[in-house]
Amino acid sequence: MKCLFVHQNFPGQYRHLAAHLAADPRHQVVFITQRSEGELPGVRKMVYRPHRARSHSVHQYLRETETAVINAQSVARTALDLKRAGFVPDLMLGHNGWGEIWYLKEVFPQSPLLGYFEFFYRLSGADVGFDPNEPTAFDDGPRLRTKNLGNYLALDTVDAGLCPTHWQKSRYPTGYHDKLHVIHDGIDTSIVRPNPDAALSLAQAGLTLSRADEVVTYVARNLEPYRGFPSFMRSLPAVLAARPQARIVIVGGDEVSYGKRLPPGQTYRQQLQAELGDALDGRRVHFLGKVAYPTFLKILQLSRVHVYLTYPFVLSWSVLEAMAAGCLVVASNTAPVQEVIRDGDNGWLVDFFSPSEIAERVIEGLKAGPAGFAAMRHNARQTVIERYDLNTVCLPAQLGWLDRLRRRD
DSSP states (O other): OEEEEEOSSTTGGGHHHHHHHHTSTTOEEEEEESOOSOOOTTEEEEEOOOSSOOOTTSOGGGHHHHHHHHHHHHHHHHHHHHHHTTOOOSEEEEESTTSTTTTHHHHOTTSOEEEEOOOOOOSSSSSTTOSTTSOOOTTHHHHHHHHTHHHHHHHHHOSEEEESSHHHHHTSOGGGGGGEEEOOOOBOTTTSOOOTTOEEEEGGGTEEEETTSOEEEEEEEEOSGGGTHHHHHHHHHHHHHHOTTOEEEEEEESSOSSSOOOSTTOOHHHHHHHHHGGGSOTTTEEEEESOOHHHHHHHHHHOSEEEEOOOSSOOOHHHHHHHHTTOOEEEEOOHHHHTTOOBTTTBEEEOTTOHHHHHHHHHHHHHTOTTTTHHHHHHHHHHHHHHHBIIIIIHHHHHHHHHHHHTOO
């Protein structure tokens, strides 16, 4: 079988699926991407470059759309090169978010296309308007409606689509629900698992942390409001005061992935550190920036309490990885998290905007010791094994959908 993957940030959500297919010599796997770094065994990567930047004069509502059209054209040109070389895919898979899959059917009209659909933008019920300090304006409605042009174009183009969670699917118009199916990308629970011997050396602080230490962990791609960073930081003075031996380990960059950007040179980390001042003991709060995956796993495995906060938005892989690692998770009581965590059973749910409630739960978890709340930790891991395990649940389901698409009449 010939498979064509498309994702600007190689390999994105297709790391496991592309690698699995490429490991079978019966398959040919080609991956079109903008990212030159990284390889997967058996996967032929084709890097494309947009032929121009978007216009300075384009209407602000259409900036992302014009960029996406340019991406789509560049991917289509790359696909035409493949076609001229004799490669016609039996299946095509791609993320809809950056326009890349929009014109694939013009190149390969008979090849089934499976799209990845992550988020449909709405004025209410999700991220926009969630923070009372960021009220919506009239302009937000027209802007978001226009922002969904790419979603509609991709929904009309694909033969079927996948969403990673039921809540994320529910954001899409009901008229397309029959076309969308819920299958998560998957967590490899054979790798992401508890390790009582996990240890992490913090060279700058001159110490090594282990399961014996009172470690509170927080992980995000970037430290920003969408992932509850301000609420988490504001909870720390109470935690540090109540638990003199506590250490806070924070993973994430200083950029902004989602939402409002700050003026150049400013970061949310700097803002919160300045706001909290001496109430934040810098000797016990460790900012590690972005770390390699093995280090990330160690951090989860030695965590006494892990905090995950999010707007009603895309659910992070990290919360499922934390659960698979056996963490005691304190998470925001928001819609995407409620799909996974049952309060008091496999984690704790707290008010996203309440630093005091976050602190209360973190302190309770720290007091219990490294073996505390064992049932909750066990249930967290079992939830991931039963519903999100890569090899027994998600990958077989993904392969099943590919087979059904390939065999369609």
